[in-house]
Amino acid sequence: MINVALPKGRLGDRTYSMMAAAGFDCPAILEKNRKLTFENPEKGIRYFWVKPSDVSIYVERGAADIGVCGADILLEYEPEVYELLDLGIGKCRMCVAGPKDFYDNEDRTLRIATKFPHIAGAFYEKRGRDIDMIHLNGSIEIAPILGLSDVIVDIVETGNTLRENNLDVLETVVPISARLISNKISFQFRHDEIIRIRDGLARLVGNDTELNVIRLEH
Amino acid sequence: MIEQKLNALYDTYGYRKFKLTKFEPYDLYADNRDFLNSSQLITFTDLDGSLLALKPDVTLSIVKSNTGGEEKVYYNETVYRPKDNHYREILQSGIECIGRIDAYCEAEVIALAVKSLRLVSDRISVRLSDAAFLAKTFDAMDLSQSTREEILKLFNKKNVAGLSNLTAEGRLTKASEQTLRKLMDLYLPFTEGIEVLRSCAISNASAQEIEHLAGLRGILEAFQVLDSVYLDFSLVNSMDYYNGILFQGAVQGIPFTILSGGRYDRLPEKMGKAVGAIGFAMNLDIVTNYLLPPRSHDVDALILYDPEKDTPEETAAVIEAFTKAGQCVRSIRIDEEDRMEHKIRAAKRLTVREAGELLLSEEKKVVIDQKLQDPQEPDRMMQGGAV
Numbered sequence: 001m002i003n004v005a006l007p008k009g010r011l012g013d014r015t016y017s018m019m020a021a022a023g024f025d026c027p028a029i030l031e032k033n034r035k036l037t038f039e040n041p042e043k044g045i046r047y048f049w050v051k052p053s054d055v056s057i058y059v060e061r062g063a064a065d066i067g068v069c070g071a072d073i074l075l076e077y078e079p080e081v082y083e084l085l086d087l088g089i090g091k092c093r094m095c096v097a098g099p100k101d102f103y104d105n106e107d108r109t110l111r112i113a114t115k116f117p118h119i120a121g122a123f124y125e126k127r128g129r130d131i132d133m134i135h136l137n138g139s140i141e142i143a144p145i146l147g148l149s150d151v152i153v154d155i156v157e158t159g160n161t162l163r164e165n166n167l168d169v170l171e172t173v174v175p176i177s178a179r180l181i182s183n184k185i186s187f188q189f190r191h192d193e194i195i196r197i198r199d200g201l202a203r204l205v206g207n208d209t210e211l212n213v214i215r216l217e218h
Numbered sequence: 219m220i221e222q223k224l225n226a227l228y229d230t231y232g233y234r235k236f237k238l239t240k241f242e243p244y245d246l247y248a249d250n251r252d253f254l255n256s257s258q259l260i261t262f263t264d265l266d267g268s269l270l271a272l273k274p275d276v277t278l279s280i281v282k283s284n285t286g287g288e289e290k291v292y293y294n295e296t297v298y299r300p301k302d303n304h305y306r307e308i309l310q311s312g313i314e315c316i317g318r319i320d321a322y323c324e325a326e327v328i329a330l331a332v333k334s335l336r337l338v339s340d341r342i343s344v345r346l347s348d349a350a351f352l353a354k355t356f357d358a359m360d361l362s363q364s365t366r367e368e369i370l371k372l373f374n375k376k377n378v379a380g381l382s383n384l385t386a387e388g389r390l391t392k393a394s395e396q397t398l399r400k401l402m403d404l405y406l407p408f409t410e411g412i413e414v415l416r417s418c419a420i421s422n423a424s425a426q427e428i429e430h431l432a433g434l435r436g437i438l439e440a441f442q443v444l445d446s447v448y449l450d451f452s453l454v455n456s457m458d459y460y461n462g463i464l465f466q467g468a469v470q471g472i473p474f475t476i477l478s479g480g481r482y483d484r485l486p487e488k489m490g491k492a493v494g495a496i497g498f499a500m501n502l503d504i505v506t507n508y509l510l511p512p513r514s515h516d517v518d519a520l521i522l523y524d525p526e527k528d529t530p531e532e533t534a535a536v537i538e539a540f541t542k543a544g545q546c547v548r549s550i551r552i553d554e555e556d557r558m559e560h561k562i563r564a565a566k567r568l569t570v571r572e573a574g575e576l577l578l579s580e581e582k583k584v585v586i587d588q589k590l591q592d593p594q595e596p597d598r599m600m601q602g603g604a605v
Contacts, residue, residue: 062473086379
C-alpha cells in the first residue's frame with residue numbers, strides 16, 4: 001500500500017485528477033463522509049488530505065511515501081525528500097512586490113515582509129543587500145500599505161490582489177510549480193510502485209487541457 | 219541488545235574494540251572543522267585552563283590516535299551534536315579500517331555494513347555511490363565549481379527538472395544533461411547498475427573509476443551481501459568528506475537513513491598520516507526508538523497490601539513466592555495506589571490475600587506462571603484504582 005499525501009485545495013484536486021487519469025483512482029475519495037483516509041486496495045493506494053505546507057513533513061518522516069507540494073515549500077523548508085517530477089501544475093512565481101513607484105534606496109536597510117524568510121533571505125544575501133526580515137503568517141500584501149515593510153516577498157499567481165492595492169511585481173525570485181516528492185527510504189523499498197506512479201504522471205505533464213479536473217470535498 | 223549483537227559481529231571479523239574518553243582538546247575539532255557536520259561543540263575549560271570539548275564525532279579521535287599502522291577497530295560511543303537548535307546525545311556504533319585500503323578492505327567494510335543492518339531487520343538496503351567517479355565525470359564535462367555544487371544538490375533530490383533548467387541557462391550541454399539524467403535516475407542492484415554505469419563513462423578517468431567499482435562485485439558476492447547493495451548517486455557527500463566510495467544503509471520500517479560511511483583518505487592525510495581509511499557509523503538511538511516493540515505491560519503482577527489486614531511478613535512472603543516463579547511484581551500500599559507517581563501497567567492486579575490464595579490453590583509454580591500469562595486473560599490498564 002502506497003500512502004499519498006495530497007495538499008488540500010485546488011492543487012490537491014488537480015493532483016488527484018492526474019493520479020486518477022494515470023490509473024491510480026480511488027472511488028472512496030468521491031464519497032461524502034468524514035473519513036480522513038481513502039483506500040483503493042485493488043490499486044494498492046491510499047490517499048489523505050493535509051495542509052499544503054505539511055505535505056513535505058508527512059513525506060520526510062515516512063507517514064506518506066509520496067506526496068505533492070509546491071516548489072515554494074521545498075525551497076523554504078528544504079526537507080530531506082526526493083523531488084521526482086515537475087507536475088507542471090500550480091504554476092506561479094515567487095516575487096518581490098511593492099508600491100508601483102518603489103525605489104530601493106540602498107542607504108537604508110530594506111524591510112521585507114514575507115511568509116518565506118528562508119527564500120527571501122537567500123535571495124538578498126546573494127546580492128549582499130542588508131535587510132530587516134519581518135516574518136508574517138498571512139495577509140502579506142497589507143504590510144507595505146500600512147508601512148510595516150518596504151516590500152514583500154510572496155507568491156504571485158495572477159497579480160490581481162496586488163493591482164487592486166496599488167502594488168506591483170518588482171522582481172521575480174523564482175518560478176514555482178507543483179512537484180511529486182518521495183520519502184528517500186520508501187523510494188528504495190517501494191521502488192517499482194513509486195516509479196510506476198512517477199512515469200504514469202510524467203505522461204500527463206503538459207497535457208493540461210485534456211485533464212478532467214475533479215472537484216473534491218476536503 | 220542490538221549493541222551486543224553488533225559487537226559480537228565485529229569481534230567475529232577481528233575488529234578491536236576502541237574505547238574513547240568523553241572529551242578531547244578543543245583544538246582537535248577546531249583544526250579539522252572540515253570533517254565535522256557542524257562547528258557547534260559543547261566546550262568547557264579544564265582545571266589547567268585548556269579548552270576541551272565533548273566529542274561530536276568518533277572517527278577524528280580514532281584517526282588521531284593512529285600512528286600510521288594498519289588497524290581495524292569498532293566502537294559504541296555517545297557523541298554530542300546539535301539538532302533542531304539543541305545539543306543531543308546520540309549513541310553511535312561503527313567501525314573504521316585504517317591502513318593501505320585495497321578493494322578487499324572496501325568490500326569487507328561494506329559487507330559488515332550489510333551484516334550490521336541484517337541484525338536490525340530482514341528487509342535492508344545499502345546504497346553505494348562513488349564521489350571519485352562523479353568528480354571525474356564533472357571534470358570531463360568541464361563544469362565550474364558552482365555548477366558542480368548545484369548539480370550535486372540536484373542529485374541529492376533526484377531533481378531531473380533542475381537539470382533541464384541548467385541546460386536552459388546554458389550551463390550544461392544537452393549531451394551532459396542526458397548522461398547526468400541517467401546517473402541521477404539510477405537506482406539498481408549493484409550488478410545491473412554497473413552495466414548502466416559503463417554506458418555513462420564519458421572519459422578514460424571515469425571509466426577507470428567504474429572498473430574499480432566493478433572489481434568489488436565478486437568480493438561482495440563472496441561475502442554473501444551482493445543482493446543487498448544498490449547503486450545510487452543521490453547520497454550526499456557533505457563537505458567533500460568522502461573521496462571515493464560512500465554508502466548509506468536503511469531498513470524497512472525506519473523512514474531515515476540509519477547507517478552511513480565511506481572512504482575518507484583526506485582526514486588522515488590532513489593529520490599527516492600516510493594511510494587510507496574507510497568506515498561507517500550507525501545511529502543506534504533511531505534504531506531502538508523505531509524497532510523496539512512496545513511492552514504490553516510493565517510488570518506481571520501488581521500486589522496491593524493493606525497495612526491493617528496484611529502483616530509485612532505475609533506480604534514479603536507473597537512477593538518472594540512470585541519472584542521465585544520468575545514473575546516481575548510491584549508492591550504498593552492499597553491506599554497509595556491512586557497516588558503512584560508513575561501509573562503501572564500490570565498483567566494482573568491482586569491483593570495480598572488474593573495472591574496468597576492463588577499461590578495456595580496452585581501449588582506448583584509452573585501452574586502460577588501459566589495462569590498469570592494466560593492469554594485468555596486480557597491485559598488490564600491499571601489507571602489509578604479504576605479496575
